[in-house]
Amino acid sequence: MIKQIEGSQAVAEAVALCRPEVICAYPISPQTHIVEGLGALVKSGELVPCEFLNVESEFAAMSVAIGSSAAGARTYTATASQGLLFMVEAVYNASGLGLPIVMTVANRAIGAPINIWNDHSDSMSQRDCGWIQLFAESNQEALDLHIQAFKLAEEMSMPVMVCMDGFILTHAYEQVDMPEQAQVDAFLPPYEPRQVLDPADPVSIGAMVGPEAFMEVRYLAHAKQTMALDRIPEIADEFKEVFGRDAGGLVRGYRIDDAETIVVALGSVVGTLEETIDTLRAEGVKIGVLSIRCFRPFPMAAVRAALARTARVVVLEKSFSVGLGGIVSTDVRLAMVRIHVRGYTVVAGLGGRPITQDSLLRVLRLAVADELKNLTFLDLDWDIVNRHLAREAASRHTGPLPEALLRDIGASAPRNR
Amino acid sequence: MTQPIKFYQTGTFTVGNRLLPEDKRTVQSSIARDNSLNSGHRACQGCGEALGARYAVDAAMRATEGQLIAANATGCLEVFSTPYPETSWQLPWIHSLFGNAAAVGSGIAAALKVKAAKAGLPEAVTRVIAQGGDGGTTDIGFGCLSGMFERNDDVLYICYDNEGYMNTGVQRSSATPPAARTATTQPLGPEPGAEFGKGKNVPLIAVAHEIPYVATATVADLHDLEAKVEKAMSLRGARYLHVFVPCPLGWGAASCDTIRLARLARETGLFPVFEAEDGEITAVTKIRRPVPVDEYLRLQKRYAHLFGAKGHPETIARIQAMADKNIKRFGLLDVEGAA
Numbered sequence: 001m002i003k004q005i006e007g008s009q010a011v012a013e014a015v016a017l018c019r020p021e022v023i024c025a026y027p028i029s030p031q032t033h034i035v036e037g038l039g040a041l042v043k044s045g046e047l048v049p050c051e052f053l054n055v056e057s058e059f060a061a062m063s064v065a066i067g068s069s070a071a072g073a074r075t076y077t078a079t080a081s082q083g084l085l086f087m088v089e090a091v092y093n094a095s096g097l098g099l100p101i102v103m104t105v106a107n108r109a110i111g112a113p114i115n116i117w118n119d120h121s122d123s124m125s126q127r128d129c130g131w132i133q134l135f136a137e138s139n140q141e142a143l144d145l146h147i148q149a150f151k152l153a154e155e156m157s158m159p160v161m162v163c164m165d166g167f168i169l170t171h172a173y174e175q176v177d178m179p180e181q182a183q184v185d186a187f188l189p190p191y192e193p194r195q196v197l198d199p200a201d202p203v204s205i206g207a208m209v210g211p212e213a214f215m216e217v218r219y220l221a222h223a224k225q226t227m228a229l230d231r232i233p234e235i236a237d238e239f240k241e242v243f244g245r246d247a248g249g250l251v252r253g254y255r256i257d258d259a260e261t262i263v264v265a266l267g268s269v270v271g272t273l274e275e276t277i278d279t280l281r282a283e284g285v286k287i288g289v290l291s292i293r294c295f296r297p298f299p300m301a302a303v304r305a306a307l308a309r310t311a312r313v314v315v316l317e318k319s320f321s322v323g324l325g326g327i328v329s330t331d332v333r334l335a336m337v338r339i340h341v342r343g344y345t346v347v348a349g350l351g352g353r354p355i356t357q358d359s360l361l362r363v364l365r366l367a368v369a370d371e372l373k374n375l376t377f378l379d380l381d382w383d384i385v386n387r388h389l390a391r392e393a394a395s396r397h398t399g400p401l402p403e404a405l406l407r408d409i410g411a412s413a414p415r416n417r
Numbered sequence: 418m419t420q421p422i423k424f425y426q427t428g429t430f431t432v433g434n435r436l437l438p439e440d441k442r443t444v445q446s447s448i449a450r451d452n453s454l455n456s457g458h459r460a461c462q463g464c465g466e467a468l469g470a471r472y473a474v475d476a477a478m479r480a481t482e483g484q485l486i487a488a489n490a491t492g493c494l495e496v497f498s499t500p501y502p503e504t505s506w507q508l509p510w511i512h513s514l515f516g517n518a519a520a521v522g523s524g525i526a527a528a529l530k531v532k533a534a535k536a537g538l539p540e541a542v543t544r545v546i547a548q549g550g551d552g553g554t555t556d557i558g559f560g561c562l563s564g565m566f567e568r569n570d571d572v573l574y575i576c577y578d579n580e581g582y583m584n585t586g587v588q589r590s591s592a593t594p595p596a597a598r599t600a601t602t603q604p605l606g607p608e609p610g611a612e613f614g615k616g617k618n619v620p621l622i623a624v625a626h627e628i629p630y631v632a633t634a635t636v637a638d639l640h641d642l643e644a645k646v647e648k649a650m651s652l653r654g655a656r657y658l659h660v661f662v663p664c665p666l667g668w669g670a671a672s673c674d675t676i677r678l679a680r681l682a683r684e685t686g687l688f689p690v691f692e693a694e695d696g697e698i699t700a701v702t703k704i705r706r707p708v709p710v711d712e713y714l715r716l717q718k719r720y721a722h723l724f725g726a727k728g729h730p731e732t733i734a735r736i737q738a739m740a741d742k743n744i745k746r747f748g749l750l751d752v753e754g755a756a
Contacts, residue, residue: 021531022524049534051527055520056564063517063561067488067524070511073531075524093513197486197509197525199543204504206489206512208496 001178007139007169010176011078011104011162012037014143016047017184018102018150020076021191022068023052024061028083029116030166031106035078058083062090062101069099070205072196074150077101080166081108084122088129091159095130095221097206098194100153102146103131106166107267107318109351113402117352118166120266120318123295124327126161130221132228133296134248135266136164139174141293144247147179148235150188156228157194158221163295165268167352179243187242225297232294250299253306255281256288261312261368263289264303264332269316269348269355276360285368292328303335312342314367316360316378318349325375342370348378384409443639444476451478451507453487458505459497463672465662465679466494466577469636470548473575473660476643478508480650481544486525487511490518490549490558493584494577515549516557519565522547522572530571541571544650548575551592552582555619562619562657566626569654573646576619576657579664587667591617594687595739596732597719599667604722613735620691623657627696630654634690635661637679641702645692661688669718681713686740689747704749710737 003010012034015023023042025035039054041047051068055061061077069075079087084105094101105123109115123133134149136142142164149160164170195205209217229250236248246252254274256262263273270291280287290306292299307313313336315329324330326345333343344367349355359379366372387408391398398404444450453474460467478485489495489512498505499512513521522545529541547565549558554576565572581599582588589599595613598604602611623631629652634642642660649656663670663678670678682688683702687710690702711733714720723729744750 022527024524049531051531053523053527053568053570055523056560056567059517060520060523060561060564063513063520064524064527066513066517067511067521067526068528069524070521071486071525071528071532073528075528089514090517097511097513197511199484199486199509202507202509204499204506204510204512206495207499207501207504209501213501 001180002175003178004173004175006033007142007164007172007174008033008106009037010139010143010178011146011164012041013178014146015076015102016041017179017181018147018188019074021050021073022065022075023050024055024064024075024077025052026055026058026061026079026083028058028080030108030118030170031078031080031083031104033170034104034106038076058087059090062087062094065101065103066090066094066097066099069094069101070097070195070197072191072193072198074154074191075101076103078104078106080106081110081116081122084126085110088126091126091131092129094159098157099159100150100157100191101159102149102153103159103161104146105161105163106170107163108166115351116166118168118318119350119352120163121350123161123163124319127296127327130158130225131296132156132158132160132225132294134160134162134294135292136162136169137268137270137291137293139169139172140176140245141247142169143176143178144239144243144245147184147188148239148248152228152232152235154191155231156224158224158228163267168268177245183242187239229297229299248293250294250302251306252291252293254289254291256290256306256310258286259288259310260286261288261314261364262307262310263287263314263316263364264292264307264328265289265316266292266295266328267318269318272355272357273316273360276357276364279357279361280364280368287364287368295328298331298335300335303332304339307332307336307341308339310341312344312367312370314344314346314364314372316346316348320347344372344374344376346376346378353379444479444643445472445639450475451483453478453507454498455505455507457503459500460493461666461672463665463675464493464497465636465664465675466550466579467497468675469577469642469660469662470494472636472639472642473548473646473658474508474546476646477544477546477573477650480647483508484543486529486543486545488513488518488521488525488545488547490547490553491515491584492550492553494548494550496584515553517561518547518549518553518558519572519574520561522574523565523568523570526571540653544573545571546573546575548577550583551576551578551580552590554578555591555617559619563626566623566628566655566657569628571653571655573649573656573658576659577662578659579662579667581664581667583664583667591615592619594736596723596729596736598722599719608732609722609729610719620657620659623659624693624696624698626655628655628657629695630656631693632657632691633659633661633688635679635683635688636663637676637683638690638702641690648692667719669721670716674716678713678716681708681716684708685710685713686744686749687713687736689743689749691747698747701747701749703751704744707744707750710740
């Protein structure tokens, strides 16, 4: 059914169609509307039987999810930013125990300074946690990925994080095609746990493992993620058969076949990039975009195949590793071993800084001319940076950094003096 | 076959199970007990926690006719019971993290509730316990515990309180009593050991949540502990049982003194044994013959700095004052025997 609804509401309805049995809710922007939507569906009786728990923290949210998943219930939660960081210990535990929890991460920056707006720092901080990480380009894809995520998670006995850009997707009203319950039921079989807490067949889950087997346990987690690389495109195909739509998979190229320059990106910025690429194509620039839809497991072979014949790769990413540079770039570079291309990293959109077509055109033209620096921060205000560095060089007592910057640019920061 | 109980045996601690009518015997005395925490685990000799867990879980197993799932916090109980690939647990059991046993229990209970609804049952048949030591309960797991309480999730949480982080090498927790030596409250300086005026009383905090049932117990009184577990399992909603379990290693006490120390903790008034329902204290276990605290303290090397040539009689007096305050506050003595 075609609907014009908010991204969060679309995800809530899609999750409800998956018949989750336990949902843990803890509020954090910009994820909150999703669990609010699900709470309403449970309360109204549209989604029953389902236990909706208002927990006291994200750490509890993931811990309740661990308990319910281990007891054989299909389990869902959602978080973002500081919330994801607050539950990290349990996030690792869920994957270590092999529990197929599905969690939405409404991508948001991480403080300090506190910032509620979108970037990918939260999900990227968890790239090594053993969860599958899928990134949505649009609200339709976010909705579709959740339906695929339950199937993938439960088949692989591995938790799945569906990452969607906070505000840009979660709060955007877009047209979506909401599947019918019968379609979802045909696509997603009931949850059949590989391990379950059951008095009829008691097992101990979470035993201590020492050096004699820990390496093997970790390797098996890697092996299973590698297996998921095969299963993810198959599930996308099965999804297309039932729902008639392309969604998910490992990577998706746009105008890359003859491209001499390929921009690699994740999430909603891919849409902006496609329009930018159309503009450049009209000018005769052979350029395309590669969207990484599955970031963990990292689709090494698919990325390599897509980029093998190009001359230049620009990785545009909404996060970075302080003291190093690009995170996605590092992985892309690993996929390109012994292939000679010129590689650039553009860090963009941190803390919700808008990524405009004008800025993208400017930076991509520099890249095509090979005049771009290896690591570029899109639309960075060098004046502010340099003035602050000068202040720090001149005075010991420069005070809290954000306040100093905001006072400098004359924004609405209160003047304490 | 039961033997008649002679008058002088009643009310003493010499009345063994064999002297009691069968229906009054403990779960542990029954050959039909579940042995939920089976032999072969790696707990220290005289471990109060192993003993407490064995009593409590078997009693819960009997109360639920074996329809029981346990969530366990990280700690001694988890480490000594499940060294890979072995397990002592004869019931479905999960260990997740140090600070989340209560929340994992909530999750299991939520799953069971949905499964029951799907089977057309009014409530879940299988019940849930969550358990941990005092560190996992009163400190790192406290947020999850309080959340489980306020949501009134159908979980019995059992805290085995040995008054410190024993698994990591005897460090101070918020359940460590004043003056006690731990690795992080050394017997040094003018006020050796743990400081006075710190720490928290989680049983009373549980009572303040007005949950259906809160009780304290010790491993010195097997009947009482089992009866409280049974009572707890007869109720739905959040329930809390705080069991006092001496730790020979951490307290510097003889392994053979575990039961004696637990008994002395109660008889001095240092560990009040009570029950509460819906926020009201409903019963206390009276002290028959009050014991001065130094009889309890002397048996433990963690208090050794209070005795000997230098000694700290004023510190012992402060501990005695704490015991006296408990006796008064909980009405632990009958009026005629009041100190």
